[in-house]
Amino acid sequence: MPFKSTDENITGGKDFPDLYYEEDNLVSLTIDRQKVRVEKGMTILEAARWMGIKIPTLCYHEGLTPWGGCRLCVVEVIKRGRSKLEASCTYPVAEGIQVKTNSEKVQKTRRMIVELLISSCPNSRTLQDLASGMGITEIRFKMEDNDCILCGLCVRMCKEQMMSGGIGFINRGAKREVSTPFHKSSEICRGCGACMYICPVVTLQCRGRREPGDLCNACINVCPTDFGF
Amino acid sequence: MVKIKSPEDLASLTAKLQKEKNTEEICITVCMGPGCLTCGSQKVLESLKEEIKKRDLQEKVQIKETGCHGFCQKGPILLIKPAGIFYQQVIKRDIPEIITETIINNRIVERLLYVDPILNSKIIKEKDVPFYKSQYRLVFGDNSLIDPHKIDDYISLGGYSALAKALFEMTPVQVMEEIKNSGLRGRGGGGFHTGRKWESCRNAPSPDGVRYVICNADEGDPGAFMDRGLLEGNPHRVIEGMIIGAYAISSNEGYAYVRNEYPLAVANLNIALELAREYGLLGKDIMGSGFDFDILVVQGGGAFVCGESTALMASIEGKRGEPRPKHIHTSERGLWNKPTALNNVETWANVPIIIKKGAEWFSQIGTERSKGTKIFSLVGKINNTGLVEVPMGISLRDIVYKIGGGIPDGKKFKAIQTGGPSGGCLPEELLDLPVDFDELTKVGSMMGSGGMIVMDENTCMVDIAKYFLKFLRDESCGKCVPCREGLKRMVQIIEDITEGKGEPGHLELLEELTQTVKEASLCGLGKTAPNPVLSTIRYFRDEYEAHIMDKKCPALVCKNLIEYSIDELLCTGCGSCKRACPVMAISGEKLYPHTLDMEKCIKCGICLEKCPFDAIKIS
Incomplete structure (x- = not known):
């Protein structure tokens, strides 16, 4: 018998188990043909990840406000018969919508x-x-x-988690970049390095003083906050 | 100034002003709109004042400085009432003659009259000029009757009576229903139903009851100046519309977000607001109704993207002008997370008319799904440049030929671009298309805020697409990848095509890229940005193919694909081109045919302009 792509084949006849929450605080939607009920206020990305569906992201981080900039997490949302591409990291789950993540x-x-x-x-x-x-x-x-890649994780990290706001975006369009105000070293930057920690694309690089061929070892004797990041 | 404390006060003031208005008195109206100002209407006005003073005519003649009349091509414009004589392209020197002939001797100065290009006859009265005759100037018409610095001018025309009607004869819900029934749709570009927007804003929960109204006057489309014309010429109509809107959604605070590049609009709006406050038409207890509302003017910082509602609100809040996802509409969660009704200048200006004349009357104008009139700024390769107001459903052909007067120099029409930089270019086959929101969207363009750029046969469509893309690339906020990176790459590909480096796969890559930018971008700017490319590929694909395959530019515009040469048979060796050439690429002895050095030539086209014998050829 050929494989029938219905809900039954995927979930063994049962809908995906509900999150344990108050009844009236739940909305039901369909993600990749699986019916699911999740808490109101969740985003599609959160709901999909909870179900074990992989959605790639670049500008999303659990600890930061969703931003919707990289658009890598786009999914197809079908609402009232109309299909649209939406960023799943910012789209709140809604009653009756159908989502295709892949x-x-x-x-x-x-x-x-x-x-x-x-x-x-x-x-x-x-x-x-x-x-x-x-x-x-x-x-x-x-x-x-x-x-x-201007994902803005460092900017949000600096502001929301480190309570600093030493860096931000400057310029617009193709000239946009992340920097300190007026490209000058910022007074409120503590050099905590959280921006580098969270950056998804650049591997941490040593910024200590170094002559070609020298072993740097700057970190051995220097307090981390003294670095001019 | 006496405060207006009841609708009766307003009615008696209106009656008094109308009575005072002497219909016999001669009134010279000088257009002080941006178009006429750049043509020197300030000097015309000054010398007019001087001349009147010199001849001691102050008692007899009144001078009125108004906003834009619309016919910017023929500025500076002078209108003499009550006869309604229309003088165009008036300069300072003409003033003494106008005073002697027209004002004192009651004769017409023939050479200042408008000449009908088709019939070649001179037209005396404004209403007979074809440019005005085919228009329906519902919103814009009062511009030529009002001095924007005088609130009495507006009140004498029945201004603020719609507000009195709304406040004292209607409930907020009735006002909202009236707008809903009228079928008014947002004039800023989206075409969303204004009444529905207000309804969702009114019904959205706001724990502390705070709601906002915003007037979007961040008009940034190249070649579009409708909002500017309205705000500079008739700011009270916009203010009245905003107060009515605020009453309908029960808001007490409004913002007018005006583009920084419009200093005159800001100045006129601020004066108008101050005057309205003095009359008690704005501020606490408006007209004694107990309703409070005030408007604050906010100046933009020069970013095109701040015309997008969420970016505009971020900018008012003092943040970076950057859009945010709109899964929850701004009418529910907008400025400072409060329900906000944001509308375009023109939309607000329509509101008093609907309240005054009723939804039923208004919904008779226009097509089934697009009601009322729309102001377009008609620019480009067209005889009559200016602001035109037409009922929805009029054909593009009527706008271009009847009102616009056709293409200059007898050239052929090629395309019309509607909807600003993110609109589309429509070819001649679609000229009979009725202009309304849905029809334009169907053919791959849009209504937008009302820009209309006409192009003739000498325009290269690939070059035009490149121009708009470059504008959008520079004006994109850069937040989301498809818009920032996608537009950058689209410009690169199109630049390659216009430079003759196009490859066979480029068109397909461009189409694939436009799809992603269109579907995956965050805000309206990115979602509509590929329109110029998509529509030019759709209607002028052969031009792209000529650039890519044959390395030729059919319109002879793209510099890398054309070559200049001198026709030896026609060249008389006069030396005009040789003297004009900025890079000394032309050589030859006097009276002998000259030669052009292709190595040096930068294809600036100066020789083509200078040659009196048409000996310079482009291929």
């Missing part, structure tokens, strides 16, 4: 986004891994050599 359209869009990002920032291992995972073997745009 449709052809979604895959195509994600691949294009990774291709766009990697052509600007080819040195990032995260992006390279994503590209390989998606089977992107060719970049059709002119290669550039930037580092930052």
Whole structure:
């Protein structure tokens, strides 16, 4: 008998178990053909991850406000018969919506986004891994050599978790970048390094003083807060 | 100034002003809109004042400085009432003659009259000029009757009576229903039903009862100046609309977000607000109704993206002007997370008219799903540049040929771009399309805020797409990847195509990229940004193919794909081109055919302009 792609085959005849919450605080929706009831106020990304569905992200972090900038987490949301691509990290779950996290359209869009990002920032291992995972073997745009993908994680980390706000975005459009005000070293930056810790694309680099061929060892005797990050 | 404390006060003031208005008195109206100002209407006005003073005519003649009349092509414009004589392209020198001939001797100065280009006859009265004749100036018409610095001018035309009607004869819900029934749709671009927006804003929960109304006057489309014309010429109509809107959704605080590049609009709006406050039409206890409302003017910082509602609100809040996801509408959670009704200048200006004349009357104008009139700014390769107001459903052909007067120099029409930078270019086949929200969207363009750019046969559509894309690339906020990176790459690909480096796969790559940018971008700017490319590929694909395959620019615009040469048979060796060439690429002896050095030529086109014998050829 051929495999029938119905809910029964996937969940063994039962709907996905509900989260244990108050009844009136739940909304039911369908994610990848599985009916599920989740708490109001959750985002689609949270609901999908709780169900074990993988959605790639770059600008999302559990501890920070969702931002919806990288658009890598796009999913197809079908509401009142109309299908739209939405960023799952910011879209709140709603009664009766249908979500496709891995449709052809979604895959195509994600691949294009990774291709766009990697052509600007080819040195990032995260992006390279994503590209390989998606089977992107060719970049059709002119290669550039930037580092930052402007996901804004560092900016939010600095402000929301480190309570500082030493860095922010400056300029707009293609000239946008992350920096301190007026490119000068910021008085409120404590040099905590949280921005570097959270950056998804740049591997931590040593910024100590170093002559070619020298072993730096700057970290041995220096207090971390003395670094001029 | 006496405060207006009841609707009766307003009615008696209106009656008094109308009575005072001497219909016999000669009134010279000078257009002080941006178009006429740049043509020198300030000087015209000054010399007019001087001349009147010199001849001691102050008692007899009144001078009125008004906002834009719309016919910017023929500025500075002078309108003499009560006869309704229309003088165009008036300069300082003409003033003494106008005073002697028209004012004193009651004769017409023939050379200042508008000449009908088709019939070649001179037209005396404004209402007979074809540019005005085919229009329906419902919102914009009062501009030529009002001095924006004088609230009495507006009140004498029945201004603020719609507000009195709303406050004293209608409940807020009735006002909202009236707007809903009228079918008014947002004039800023989206075309969302205004009444429905107000309803959801009114019904949205706000624990402390705070709601906001915002007037979006951050008009940034290249070549569009409708909101500017309204705000500079008739600010009270916008203010009245906002107060009525605030009453309908029960808001006590409003903001007018005006573009920083419009200093005159800011100044006029501030003066108007101050005057309205002095009359008690704004502030605490408006007209003795017990309803409080005030408006604060906020100036933008020069970002195009701040015309997007959420970015605009972020900007008012003092944050970076950046859009946020709109899964919850701004009418429910907008400015400072409170329910907010944000509408465009033109939408607000329509509100008093609907309240005054009724939803039923208003809904008779226009098409089934787009009601009322729309102001367009008609620019580009067209005879009559300016602001035109037409009923919805009029055909593009009527706008271009009847009102616009066709294409200059007898050239052929090629395309019309509607909806600002993120609109689409429509070809001649679609000229009979009725202009309304849905029809324009169907063919891949949009109504937008009302920009209309006409292009003739000398325009390269790939070059046009490149121009709009570059504008959007620079104006994108850069928050989301598809818009920031996607537009950057689209510009690169199109630049390659126009430089002759196009490859066969480029068109398909462009189409794939536009799909992603369109579907995955965060806000309206990104979602509509590919429109210029998509529509030009859809209607002018052969031009793209000519650029890519044959390395040719059919319109002879793209510099890397054209070559200049001198026709030896036509060249007389006069030397005009040689003298004009900025890079000394032309050589030759006098009276002998000259030669052009292709190595040096930068294809600036100066020689083409200078040659009196048409000997310079482009291929």
